[in-house]
Amino acid sequence: MIRYILAICLSLVALPAMADVEVKEITTPGGLEAWLVEEHNIPFVSLELRFRGGASLDAPGKRGATNLMVGLLEEGAGDMDARAFARATESLAASFRYDVSDDTISISARFLTENQEDAVSLLRESLVNPRFDEQAIQRVRAQVMSNIRSSLKDPRDLAGMAFDKLVYGEHPYATPLNGTAESVSSLERQDLLDAHKATLARDRVFISAVGDITEDELKSLLDDLLGGLPETGAPLPEPAEVNLPGGVKGVDFETPQSVAMFAQPGIDRDDPDFFAAYILNHILGGGSFESRLMQEVREKRGLTYGVYSYLADRDGAQLWMGSVSSANDRIAEAVKVIRDEWARIRDNGVTEQELQDAKTYLTGAYPLRFDGNGPIADITVAMQMENLPTDYILNRNAMVEAVTLEDVNRVAQDLLDPSRLTFVITGQPKGLETTIN
Amino acid sequence: MRLLLACLAIMVTAALPLSAEDQVSNFTLHNGMEVVVIEDHRAPVVVHMVWYKAGSADEKPSVSGVAHFLEHLLFKGTENLESGEFSATVARNGGSDNAFTSNDYTAYFQRVAADRLELMMRMESDRMVNLQLDESDIATERDVIIEERNQRVENNPSALFREQKDAVQYLNHSYGIPIIGWRHEMLELDLEAALDYYDTFYAPNNAVLVVAGDVQPDEVRELAEVYYGVLPANSELPERVRAKEPVQMAERRLTFEDPRVAQPYVSRSYLAPERDNGAQEKAAALTLLADLLGGGSTSIMAENLQFETRTAVHTSAYYRATSLDDTTLNFFVVPAPGVSLQQAEDALDNVLLEFMEDGVDTEHLERIKMQIRASQIYARDDVNALANRYGRALTQGLTVEDVQAWPDILQAVTPEDIMAAAAEVLDRRKSVTGWLTAPEVTQ
Numbered sequence: 001m002i003r004y005i006l007a008i009c010l011s012l013v014a015l016p017a018m019a020d021v022e023v024k025e026i027t028t029p030g031g032l033e034a035w036l037v038e039e040h041n042i043p044f045v046s047l048e049l050r051f052r053g054g055a056s057l058d059a060p061g062k063r064g065a066t067n068l069m070v071g072l073l074e075e076g077a078g079d080m081d082a083r084a085f086a087r088a089t090e091s092l093a094a095s096f097r098y099d100v101s102d103d104t105i106s107i108s109a110r111f112l113t114e115n116q117e118d119a120v121s122l123l124r125e126s127l128v129n130p131r132f133d134e135q136a137i138q139r140v141r142a143q144v145m146s147n148i149r150s151s152l153k154d155p156r157d158l159a160g161m162a163f164d165k166l167v168y169g170e171h172p173y174a175t176p177l178n179g180t181a182e183s184v185s186s187l188e189r190q191d192l193l194d195a196h197k198a199t200l201a202r203d204r205v206f207i208s209a210v211g212d213i214t215e216d217e218l219k220s221l222l223d224d225l226l227g228g229l230p231e232t233g234a235p236l237p238e239p240a241e242v243n244l245p246g247g248v249k250g251v252d253f254e255t256p257q258s259v260a261m262f263a264q265p266g267i268d269r270d271d272p273d274f275f276a277a278y279i280l281n282h283i284l285g286g287g288s289f290e291s292r293l294m295q296e297v298r299e300k301r302g303l304t305y306g307v308y309s310y311l312a313d314r315d316g317a318q319l320w321m322g323s324v325s326s327a328n329d330r331i332a333e334a335v336k337v338i339r340d341e342w343a344r345i346r347d348n349g350v351t352e353q354e355l356q357d358a359k360t361y362l363t364g365a366y367p368l369r370f371d372g373n374g375p376i377a378d379i380t381v382a383m384q385m386e387n388l389p390t391d392y393i394l395n396r397n398a399m400v401e402a403v404t405l406e407d408v409n410r411v412a413q414d415l416l417d418p419s420r421l422t423f424v425i426t427g428q429p430k431g432l433e434t435t436i437n
Numbered sequence: 438m439r440l441l442l443a444c445l446a447i448m449v450t451a452a453l454p455l456s457a458e459d460q461v462s463n464f465t466l467h468n469g470m471e472v473v474v475i476e477d478h479r480a481p482v483v484v485h486m487v488w489y490k491a492g493s494a495d496e497k498p499s500v501s502g503v504a505h506f507l508e509h510l511l512f513k514g515t516e517n518l519e520s521g522e523f524s525a526t527v528a529r530n531g532g533s534d535n536a537f538t539s540n541d542y543t544a545y546f547q548r549v550a551a552d553r554l555e556l557m558m559r560m561e562s563d564r565m566v567n568l569q570l571d572e573s574d575i576a577t578e579r580d581v582i583i584e585e586r587n588q589r590v591e592n593n594p595s596a597l598f599r600e601q602k603d604a605v606q607y608l609n610h611s612y613g614i615p616i617i618g619w620r621h622e623m624l625e626l627d628l629e630a631a632l633d634y635y636d637t638f639y640a641p642n643n644a645v646l647v648v649a650g651d652v653q654p655d656e657v658r659e660l661a662e663v664y665y666g667v668l669p670a671n672s673e674l675p676e677r678v679r680a681k682e683p684v685q686m687a688e689r690r691l692t693f694e695d696p697r698v699a700q701p702y703v704s705r706s707y708l709a710p711e712r713d714n715g716a717q718e719k720a721a722a723l724t725l726l727a728d729l730l731g732g733g734s735t736s737i738m739a740e741n742l743q744f745e746t747r748t749a750v751h752t753s754a755y756y757r758a759t760s761l762d763d764t765t766l767n768f769f770v771v772p773a774p775g776v777s778l779q780q781a782e783d784a785l786d787n788v789l790l791e792f793m794e795d796g797v798d799t800e801h802l803e804r805i806k807m808q809i810r811a812s813q814i815y816a817r818d819d820v821n822a823l824a825n826r827y828g829r830a831l832t833q834g835l836t837v838e839d840v841q842a843w844p845d846i847l848q849a850v851t852p853e854d855i856m857a858a859a860a861e862v863l864d865r866r867k868s869v870t871g872w873l874t875a876p877e878v879t880q
Binding site: 039041042043044046082083086087090091093110112138139142143145146149150151152153154155254255256257259288289290295298299300301302303304305306325326327330357360361362363364365367368370371372373374 | 479480481482512521524525528529530531532533548549550576577578579580581582583584585587588591592696697698699700733734735740743744747750751771773774804805807808810811812814815817818819820821
């Protein structure tokens with residue numbers, strides 16, 4: 001089922017495999033839409049659920065409510081308290097992971113074919129009938145408070161928090177989804193019930209199942225699983241107004257290595273130039289040893305263990321982001337090299353060879369992602385959230401191939417803006433002027 | 438509940454159409470290089486790994502970190518490849534590559550389309566014997582590993598604490614030295630030290646090839662013969678004999694203070710036996726012991742310390758079964774607000790004492806065994822994890838047969854086995870207790 005067909009490509013060096021994942025789009029009698037990839041080789045199913053909205057739907061003054069609510073889904077449901085629920089999950093050897101980000105609540109489930117029905121009943125109880133017992137609230141709240149305290153002394157988290165505050169102003173993205181000690185300690189049970197109602201609704205759920213299950217089985221499973229959730233939830237948040245003034249903001253913290261985050265405005269996933277920007281980013285700082293940032297900052301100068309850039313396409317903001325860490329007496333040089341590279345690639349563009357190398361890497365690496373039920377469920381649910389069609393899997397490499405050198409270099413000129421490249425740095429950097437208070 | 442469990446167990450056992458034995462084949466080349474092939478034909482992808490039976494614990498004195506430093510340097514040039522050309526070539530073929538170093542092994546891997554396997558073998562076998570380094574490689578890459586140490590250790594009080602605690606745990610054995618190296622010795626690492634380690638340990642008779650994915654064993658054997666089979670064995674390969682730990686006669690304690698600590702915790706460890714070739718039973722009992730005591734929210738530590746007495750915010754237990762030499766059984770308790778580290782530690786000791794009196798709850802044990810059975814099904818979905826499992830085992834004194842016997846050995850563990858293992862290992866005189874905390878602030 002996860003077969004790939006070898007396709008002949010332009011380059012003779014690399015013949016990238018093509019992913020031929022057969023995705024069925026189904027609609028349940030109850031009106032839920034889902035994607036299914038049947039794979040009967042191994043007797044289990046990976047099920048991914050994503051609810052759009054996530055922690056950004058926290059009500060005013062209730063920061064951290066969605067996060068705490070999600071943390072409590074597995075802490076007691078229906079007639080089971082937290083311990084009974086955990087024991088039941090273990091007995092079935094199922095696993096349910098509940099996760100929250102600013103834009104999404106994710107539920108990743110994995111269960112055996114043999115006891116699928118029992119596993120789904122358990123999962124349904126946690127999603128539809130969570131108890132939010134007072135004892136459980138106290139216990140999980142204490143864990144969240146511990147995480148909040150830790151973040152306040154973690155250089156990476158400190159940089160992230162200062163960055164979000166600077167860039168996102170009044171938007172929910174501006175504050176950590178964990179909430180603050182003050183906001184979390186004042187949360188009450190009713191706030192969690194409200195957060196549950198606001199976020200876990202059928203009008204915003206995306207579903208993907210991969211594994212040992214048929215179309216009909218999945219249909220009835222999903223209606224059973226999600227039929228008890230409300231039809232609609234809270235309105236989704238407005239986009240953020242992004243503040244990227246350029247320059248450097250410092251966060252003083254006594255630690256030997258400075259941790260920097262940097263960003264400039266990004267590009268929407270739907271933009272016709274997205275793939276050109278994606279390739280450009282790959283060449284600039286996209287994670288491999290071959291990127292210009294890795295070559296210049298790490299390989300040639302030994303200034304860091306890792307430097308990366310990436311396109312962050314959030315529901316409410318598009319940024320071109322990056323990160324680097326260097327000893328306090330070397331971070332200034334790392335920042336300078338990154339700025340220089342940012343300007344150099346904008347002014348001089350990339351070479352034909354760099355473009356070809358990026359294409360062979362990206363087209364070759366794409367099918368390698370589809371290497372298991374879990375990863376495929378993950379990819380296909382993300383595709384739905386991006387509003388991509390099922391045949392995107394087949395066509396995606398052609399879209400990468402279609403990008404020309406002119407496209408990439410035009411996008412570099414139009415989009416890259418060193419004057420707005422904004423650094424937020426935690427540590428005690430030497431020889432680096434901070435320009436943002 | 439118990440009846441339901443029994444039924445489930447039978448169904449799961451019956452539902453294993455493809456056993457690990459069918460998926461895995463292994464053989465040895467003439468020069469002594471071991472080969473493991475793991476088939477998964479669902480996707481035309483292959484993972485190609487070479488594991489060396491050499492890690493940080495095999496380093497000579499005063500060059501700590503050289504095993505890991507050399508791992509970085511293997512991405513520099515050889516007689517046939519320019520510096521950086523290895524990874525660039527993998528990337529140009531749509532693959533990704535990396536490497537990692539541990540106490541007992543160093544491993545290099547690439548993930549690529551299955552039809553690129555030969556190219557990977559050509560390059561990997563080349564750098565096994567033809568590495569060419571110069572002084573400029575050394576200086577820049579040493580800066581990189583110092584920054585890596587800054588990132589992983591110096592910026593992280595928990596990591597600094599673990600380093601100090603390991604040093605206290607192992608008085609005589611080289612597991613007490615950090616994999617990445619002590620900073621003062623890393624600063625002095627030079628070309629000579631790197632090449633000495635390379636010449637000593639990088640040879641086919643000290644390596645394990647693991648190929649996993651859409652490949653046939655015969656095809657792997659043919660290619661392996663061509664690229665690895667022709668390399669000469671190192672006849673002077675040293676035996677892996679490390680200094681052994683003396684009998685511990687007094688408990689050891691340390692307190693590590695750092696103003697960056699936001700959440701203090703207690704870490705307790707006991708020296709413990711590891712999985713040995715043909716003798717994995719005790720390690721199996723310890724694995725289940727760790728699960729019972731601290732493996733998640735139904736464990737005894739969580740029940741007692743998080744749910745009932747609310748002494749702790751988090752608890753866990755961890756036992757690293759796969760290791761060449763003596764390993765450790767570890768417990769962690771993160772106290773709730775208002776609970777001191779002493780109280781947290783006392784509560785942990787109470788839990789351990791009560792467990793020694795109460796014994797094993799068989800229903801709890803059955804749930805854990807059920808999960809182990811199911812994990813064999815889930816494992817077949819992740820060929821990378823399988824490849825790692827075999828690589829780790831074969832570089833840490835185990836065989837393919839040991840790996841395949843392990844699930845059944847776990848299933849056969851009895852409550853009596855667990856209590857006997859617990860009685861042997863959980864001896865306060867043979868423990869190390871560490872407190873991680875922030876210094877008290879005086880106004």
